[in-house]
Amino acid sequence: MIEFYDNDMSVCAQKVRLVLAEKNLEYERHHLNLRAGDQFKPDYLKLNPKAVVPTLVHDSHPVIESTVIIAYLEDVFPEPSLTPDTPLQRARVLQWMILPDSGLHDACGVTSFALAFRKQLARLEPATLEAHYAKMPDEKRRAHIRALVERGLEAPGVGPALRTYRKALASMAESLAKSDWLAGDCYSLADITMLPYVLRLEHLGLDGFWSDLPRIRDWLEAARARPTFEAIQNHLDPQYLAIMKGSSEEYRERIETLTGTRQ
Numbered sequence: 001m002i003e004f005y006d007n008d009m010s011v012c013a014q015k016v017r018l019v020l021a022e023k024n025l026e027y028e029r030h031h032l033n034l035r036a037g038d039q040f041k042p043d044y045l046k047l048n049p050k051a052v053v054p055t056l057v058h059d060s061h062p063v064i065e066s067t068v069i070i071a072y073l074e075d076v077f078p079e080p081s082l083t084p085d086t087p088l089q090r091a092r093v094l095q096w097m098i099l100p101d102s103g104l105h106d107a108c109g110v111t112s113f114a115l116a117f118r119k120q121l122a123r124l125e126p127a128t129l130e131a132h133y134a135k136m137p138d139e140k141r142r143a144h145i146r147a148l149v150e151r152g153l154e155a156p157g158v159g160p161a162l163r164t165y166r167k168a169l170a171s172m173a174e175s176l177a178k179s180d181w182l183a184g185d186c187y188s189l190a191d192i193t194m195l196p197y198v199l200r201l202e203h204l205g206l207d208g209f210w211s212d213l214p215r216i217r218d219w220l221e222a223a224r225a226r227p228t229f230e231a232i233q234n235h236l237d238p239q240y241l242a243i244m245k246g247s248s249e250e251y252r253e254r255i256e257t258l259t260g261t262r263q
Contacts, residue, residue: 001058001059001060002025002028004016004017004057005047005053006031006032007031007032008236009235009240010053011105011196012052014199015066016070017232018229018232019069019070019082022192023079023080025073025077034053037135039052051137067100067101070192070193082187082188082189084183089183090183092182092184092190093182093188093189096182096183099168105197107160107162107168110148110155110157110158111158111161111165111204111206112204114153115152116243117243118149122149152251153251153255162255165197165206172194173213176218182219187223195220203241204244205244206255
């Protein structure tokens with residue numbers, strides 16, 4: 001039996017849902033409202049002490065960290081395969097799988113909060129906002145989120161985050177110049193890993209980040225055309241999309257300054 005602790009808009013949860021869909025696996029879904037603090041409830045913290053999503057529970061054993069979860073699913077449910085046949089191509093898949101954990105995921109969070117999510121938290125009553133911060137077990141993350149809410153694009157790390165995103169897209173375009181998908185001619189865990197991060201930019205109105213990288217556009221269209229894309233599309237939250245839509249337009253000039261590019 002598979003249970004999945006999920007959030008509609010979480011990029012990490014989205015990539016796990018894509019793998020579950022590609023492998024046609026049935027599971028019991030538990031949606032966590034992150035703004036309401038579901039991730040801080042004691043029963044969930046027993047499964048995931050980091051108080052983040054997603055968490056997979058398979059045969060009563062929790063598996064956390066999305067990169068680990070999708071590798072686990074590929075190992076336990078090898079068909080249909082989402083890894084290439086050759087060692088070199090598998091190494092390339094692994095390089096893309098670990099990219100978010102080496103900076104891109106943080107860049108996504110910083111960008112999302114600086115442009116959009118801060119608006120949600122900033123509307124809370126001061127005491128409610130402080131209570132929300134206090135529930136965060138990671139003190140460093142707590143301070144970082146506070147700075148993003150208070151300072152937006154002027155918070156420390158926003159410029160480097162935007163440039164990290166741009167660098168990742170350039171690397172994707174370089175790989176896609178050699179093959180249809182990121183690690184070869186077949187859709188793989190590499191593409192599944194990167195797809196939610198590119199979509200997040202689009203939702204934030206930052207699709208101009210790849211206006212000069214047509215291979216990213218073509219790759220994104222091909223990924224959308226897969227039937228399993230419904231694992232993302234069918235769960236998109238209109239309220240969150242509305243919060244994100246147009247956020248970058250308000251700050252377009254500042255974003256161009258921080259990235260050194262025109263949107």
